[in-house]
Amino acid sequence: MTKPGLRFQVDSRLATLLSQEYASSEKALKELVDNAWDADAEHVDVVLPPPMSNAPIVIVDDGNGMTEEELRRHYLFIATDRRSRRGERTTGKNRLIKGRKGIGKFAGLMTASIMTLETRARGRLCGFTLRLEDLAEVEDIEQLDLAFRSEACDAELHGTTITLSRLHQRLAYPDANKLRQVLLQDYGRQDDFHLTVDGKQLAVDDVSGSYSDSEHELPEVGLVKLRFAISDGKSGLRQPGITLRVDGKSVGKPRFFGLDERDDFPRKLLKKLYGEVDADGLRDHITAGWDSPVENSELLKALEAHVLPILRAAFEKQYRQEIQLAHARLQKTIEARLAKLPEHKRYFADRAIKKILDKYYGEPESKVEPIVYVLLEALERSDYRTLLEHIADSRPRDVAMIADGLNNFGLADMALLVEQALARSIFLDQLERLSQDPGTSEAIMHKALENALWVFGPEYSLFSSNTTLRRQIEDLLGKRYVGEKADQRPDLLLNENLNGEYLLIEFKKPGHALNHDNYLQAISYRHELGKYISAPIKVLLVGGRRSQDYPMDNQEPNVLAMIFDQLIATARRQIQWLLRELGGAEK
Numbered sequence: 001m002t003k004p005g006l007r008f009q010v011d012s013r014l015a016t017l018l019s020q021e022y023a024s025s026e027k028a029l030k031e032l033v034d035n036a037w038d039a040d041a042e043h044v045d046v047v048l049p050p051p052m053s054n055a056p057i058v059i060v061d062d063g064n065g066m067t068e069e070e071l072r073r074h075y076l077f078i079a080t081d082r083r084s085r086r087g088e089r090t091t092g093k094n095r096l097i098k099g100r101k102g103i104g105k106f107a108g109l110m111t112a113s114i115m116t117l118e119t120r121a122r123g124r125l126c127g128f129t130l131r132l133e134d135l136a137e138v139e140d141i142e143q144l145d146l147a148f149r150s151e152a153c154d155a156e157l158h159g160t161t162i163t164l165s166r167l168h169q170r171l172a173y174p175d176a177n178k179l180r181q182v183l184l185q186d187y188g189r190q191d192d193f194h195l196t197v198d199g200k201q202l203a204v205d206d207v208s209g210s211y212s213d214s215e216h217e218l219p220e221v222g223l224v225k226l227r228f229a230i231s232d233g234k235s236g237l238r239q240p241g242i243t244l245r246v247d248g249k250s251v252g253k254p255r256f257f258g259l260d261e262r263d264d265f266p267r268k269l270l271k272k273l274y275g276e277v278d279a280d281g282l283r284d285h286i287t288a289g290w291d292s293p294v295e296n297s298e299l300l301k302a303l304e305a306h307v308l309p310i311l312r313a314a315f316e317k318q319y320r321q322e323i324q325l326a327h328a329r330l331q332k333t334i335e336a337r338l339a340k341l342p343e344h345k346r347y348f349a350d351r352a353i354k355k356i357l358d359k360y361y362g363e364p365e366s367k368v369e370p371i372v373y374v375l376l377e378a379l380e381r382s383d384y385r386t387l388l389e390h391i392a393d394s395r396p397r398d399v400a401m402i403a404d405g406l407n408n409f410g411l412a413d414m415a416l417l418v419e420q421a422l423a424r425s426i427f428l429d430q431l432e433r434l435s436q437d438p439g440t441s442e443a444i445m446h447k448a449l450e451n452a453l454w455v456f457g458p459e460y461s462l463f464s465s466n467t468t469l470r471r472q473i474e475d476l477l478g479k480r481y482v483g484e485k486a487d488q489r490p491d492l493l494l495n496e497n498l499n500g501e502y503l504l505i506e507f508k509k510p511g512h513a514l515n516h517d518n519y520l521q522a523i524s525y526r527h528e529l530g531k532y533i534s535a536p537i538k539v540l541l542v543g544g545r546r547s548q549d550y551p552m553d554n555q556e557p558n559v560l561a562m563i564f565d566q567l568i569a570t571a572r573r574q575i576q577w578l579l580r581e582l583g584g585a586e587k
Contacts, residue, residue: 025174026182031107032059032162033183037193039063039160040092046197051173057111057164064092065121065158068150071128075105076146093192111174112164123155180206185238188274191250207231207274210318218306221281221299226307228275230318236271242307243276244293246283250276252292257307266360269315279303337376349376421575427452428572435544435564438511445507445542445564455571456505456540501536504529508543514561515547523556542567 029046036044041063049055066075089096108115109132118127128146135144167173176198184206187195195202205211207229215225231237241254260270285297293300334353338346353372360368434440434448449455506522508514518541526537538558545563 036061113166513547
């Protein structure tokens with residue numbers, strides 16, 4: 001005997017249970033704003049009641065609205081996935097649909113006992129009221145009769161209004177500031193979706209934290225308006241960065257204006273930055289699809305140069321004290337080891353530890369401490385002082401002890417040479433990257449090399465930069481250098497080597513080809529300095545390549561032209577030879 005088929009029943013408590021899925025009243029209200037987004041609304045107004053009042057929460061949008069048929073077949077169909085019926089995007093504005101579970105309609109019941117919906121579309125106003133007390137009187141939600149109404153309205157009207165009445169007194173009233181912060185995560189960067197909460201439009205200053213607002217006139221770029229906030233929340237923002245706006249439109253993804261490229265800036269702090277910068281002067285420097293600025297734009301670089309220090313200063317003000325406290329906590333645990341270091345090494349250790357703490361801001365101390373200890377270990381092990389004291393304290397007749405001390409010193413010295421050679425190899429890798437970048441200037445290469453003159457060979461020692469060459473000549477000659485080229489000095493002058501020779505170095509940027517004029521310029525420096533220095537002066541020109549008019553024949557003696565690639569390759573061969581020799585000695 002066949003019995004009647006079974007069927008599921010939906011308990012009337014379902015609506016209440018679904019409304020309790022939200023962690024806060026503010027997140028429940030966001031679900032109703034998501035529905036307005038899915039309806040292609042451009043404006044949404046949320047009005048919250050004063051605390052402890054009987055006023056309702058009202059959410060009004062100007063979206064497509066719903067017809068009676070859409071209400072019956074779609075809106076009142078519980079747990080249906082809108083994407084399965086209409087696709088992943090909205091039909092009007094091609095937005096990614098946010099509603100996925102079909103239960104957001106009950107979100108308002110988390111905060112209120114009564115939800116009234118009115119929607120306008122195609123000349124009809126439809127609506128109904130849902131009460132929690134009515135749900136309690138039926139066993140199956142499908143048995144609930146909703147007081148539905150439908151009437152004519154202006155054909156031009158469209159959109160939906162949700163009114164939430166009789167708010168639950170046992171819950172905290174929705175807070176306008178918290179609601180703005182919740183909505184800002186998803187909607188703060190939308191050009192075609194404008195949200196107001198209690199009359200205030202969603203803006204950068206809704207981020208909880210410090211807020212900055214400035215205007216500056218930049219040459220060629222024009223007026224620049226920068227607004228940003230640094231969040232004081234524990235977790236990072238969902239869409240951090242600064243949005244570039246040109247003529248009121250956002251351009252591409254949020255960016256960090258070089259802050260993300262700084263090795264000394266904690267990357268975790270990037271997630272706390274939120275803002276926008278208006279720079280209408282860049283309108284001719286935006287790609288055709290309006291999806292990004294032209295990356296090699298000089299105006300964009302000028303804008304970045306303006307914005308970066310402002311962001312750095314703001315982060316420094318808000319988070320420096322916290323970073324310093326972390327430094328102090330860690331410093332306390334290593335104070336004894338620091339005290340044993342020589343004073344000059346202690347200075348470098350303090351600086352290095354600060355950089356580590358900055359870079360790894362927010363990481364647990366258990367992760368940062370080993371990095372600091374490795375740093376200290378390297379500084380301690382490279383100190384020869386203990387070995388030298390041991391050798392000096394040995395008695396002259398104690399030949400064995402002296403030999404033992406010299407042997408230990410030799411091993412330590414060899415270890416340091418290996419460490420130094422490996423470090424120099426890394427230095428050359430970075431120098432090579434600079435030399436291959438067409439944007440690298442003479443000044444940048446000068447700065448990179450002025451304290452690393454081992455690149456030019458081991459035979460040259462002391463040097464002076466172009467800012468101190470005049471003073472060096474005065475010291476050497478006991479009188480002022482008043483030559484014709486006094487204000488046009490070469491880049492570097494290395495003092496005499498073991499053979500009594502001097503070396504003049506003239507840099508050109510990596511993108512520059514050494515030419516005949518550069519040759520004449522360099523030898524004219526030598527002629528001028530030759531009036532005051534009797535020792536031989538070698539000349540070295542360094543550039544990106546040689547041009548066709550660079551003189552290859554009939555040159556003056558001791559003039560050498562090198563390209564950066566050759567210079568780096570020669571230095572690298574010397575290091576590789578040293579590592580091979582040291583490797584053989586260790587065996």
